[in-house]
Amino acid sequence: MEARGLSSVKIGVFDADGIMRGKYMSRGKFLSALDAGFGFCDVVLGWDSRDQLYDNVTYTGWHTGYPDAPVRIVPESARDVPFEGGMVLFLGEFAGAAEAICPRGVLRRVAARAEDMGFGVKGACEFEFFLFEETPHTVREKHYRHLDCITPGFFGYSMLRSSVHAEFYHELLETAEAMNFPIEGLHTETGPGVLEAAIAADEVVAAADKAALFKTFTKVLAQRRGWMATFMAKWSPDWPGQSGHIHLSLQDAKSTKGVFHDAEKPHAISDTMRHFIGGQQALMPELLAMVAPTVNSYTRLIPGFWAPTEASWGVENRTCALRAIPGSEKSQRVEYRVSAADINPYIAMAAALGSGLWGIENRIEPDAAIEGNAYDRKFPAKRALPRTLMEAAARLRKSAPARALFGDAFVDHFAASREWEMREFRKAITDWEMDRYFEII
Numbered sequence: 001m002e003a004r005g006l007s008s009v010k011i012g013v014f015d016a017d018g019i020m021r022g023k024y025m026s027r028g029k030f031l032s033a034l035d036a037g038f039g040f041c042d043v044v045l046g047w048d049s050r051d052q053l054y055d056n057v058t059y060t061g062w063h064t065g066y067p068d069a070p071v072r073i074v075p076e077s078a079r080d081v082p083f084e085g086g087m088v089l090f091l092g093e094f095a096g097a098a099e100a101i102c103p104r105g106v107l108r109r110v111a112a113r114a115e116d117m118g119f120g121v122k123g124a125c126e127f128e129f130f131l132f133e134e135t136p137h138t139v140r141e142k143h144y145r146h147l148d149c150i151t152p153g154f155f156g157y158s159m160l161r162s163s164v165h166a167e168f169y170h171e172l173l174e175t176a177e178a179m180n181f182p183i184e185g186l187h188t189e190t191g192p193g194v195l196e197a198a199i200a201a202d203e204v205v206a207a208a209d210k211a212a213l214f215k216t217f218t219k220v221l222a223q224r225r226g227w228m229a230t231f232m233a234k235w236s237p238d239w240p241g242q243s244g245h246i247h248l249s250l251q252d253a254k255s256t257k258g259v260f261h262d263a264e265k266p267h268a269i270s271d272t273m274r275h276f277i278g279g280q281q282a283l284m285p286e287l288l289a290m291v292a293p294t295v296n297s298y299t300r301l302i303p304g305f306w307a308p309t310e311a312s313w314g315v316e317n318r319t320c321a322l323r324a325i326p327g328s329e330k331s332q333r334v335e336y337r338v339s340a341a342d343i344n345p346y347i348a349m350a351a352a353l354g355s356g357l358w359g360i361e362n363r364i365e366p367d368a369a370i371e372g373n374a375y376d377r378k379f380p381a382k383r384a385l386p387r388t389l390m391e392a393a394a395r396l397r398k399s400a401p402a403r404a405l406f407g408d409a410f411v412d413h414f415a416a417s418r419e420w421e422m423r424e425f426r427k428a429i430t431d432w433e434m435d436r437y438f439e440i441i
Helices: 027-036 097-101 103-116 135-139 159-164 166-178 204-224 271-291 345-362 389-398 401-405 408-425 430-439
Strands: 007-015 020-026 038-041 068-080 088-094 119-130 185-190 195-200 228-230 244-252 313-315 323-325 333-336
Touching: 007 027, 007 103, 020 027, 020 204, 027 068, 068 103, 068 166, 088 097, 088 119, 103 119, 103 204, 103 345, 103 401, 119 204, 159 166, 159 185, 166 185, 166 204, 185 389, 195 204, 195 430, 204 228, 204 401, 228 244, 244 271, 244 345, 271 313, 271 323, 271 333, 271 345, 271 401, 313 333, 333 345, 345 401, 389 408, 401 408
Parallel strands: 007 088, 313 323
Antiparallel strands: 007 020, 038 068, 068 088, 119 195, 119 228, 119 244, 185 195, 244 333, 323 333
């Protein structure tokens, strides 16, 4: 700060929906907060993505007067903001009573559980997102209909499309490097103006930081050039949904050797990896609200659109909810494919990791791996995924493993926030209803 002559820095925290909330903080205040923390109005833990106040949570509300919650700064999270002239961004996480429901805190506690079991955890996310030649003003003027994507047609893995818009690709890649969420691969996907980015792996909490910052600053870069990016699970019935897949692997904490690989086993899947998959499969229906957190999430989970519909797993099988990826001792991992681009990376990674650890602890055996098209298979009722956010929230509330893994405070608060989201949706009159009922009923 002294070398750059900075009079302020940026501080950000992530709320339950994975939205970055923050402010500029003066140099003096920041230096004091490094030691003592600072207060952040706890309303950000008590409202939704549209700043509407929950009426069904106990942590905060009108009954508490919305006081400040303590926040600790994470010094090692420091990042340059390349388009702000030497500005530095720091992440924070909620402390005190708020730590129990802080998304970053939840993942950090699950990572600590892994450490207590003798494991280190590596993770990474990959996201699909659509880009539009629209602004926050024009999408509202159009009522989010007839939006113009930056390119037409399908054009998956297109060198034509990526070369025509090379300036944006370069800006995104360079910003990702400068802000320490480096991108390993960036390409067009199948659909108009849709891209996919694979973010480099890291220790699991740092990986979630990278994923959350990638989503935030991809939107920032798009809007700075007069575009918009969306990470909705599905924005149009005409195109597949947008994935937000999570990759996880475990290492021995002392030797750092990967524990998912065993050359003597089928597909080199070790007992530890098999039980990890077993836990993920068993708890997926109970934890789905944590990885499919919006009403829109459930429009993606339908057959034939590259999204799983049951808690299934297979080896190198992209029709399954869980994809075991064989490889070397360092590269072997599990891809948690049920999640979409609308995830809060901290909460979704906590669910994916926590359920796997629970599987190891309880030596949970998965079903036989699916070969071929998982959409054509019939599954037992226990593998069925909730079909709505309200159903998923109810399953989360009742889940004893969820409470053991994430704590009662988090489960109650997050389930209530998802129930609120569904109640808000029920107030809406959709275009589908108007078209179907207005004249004929």
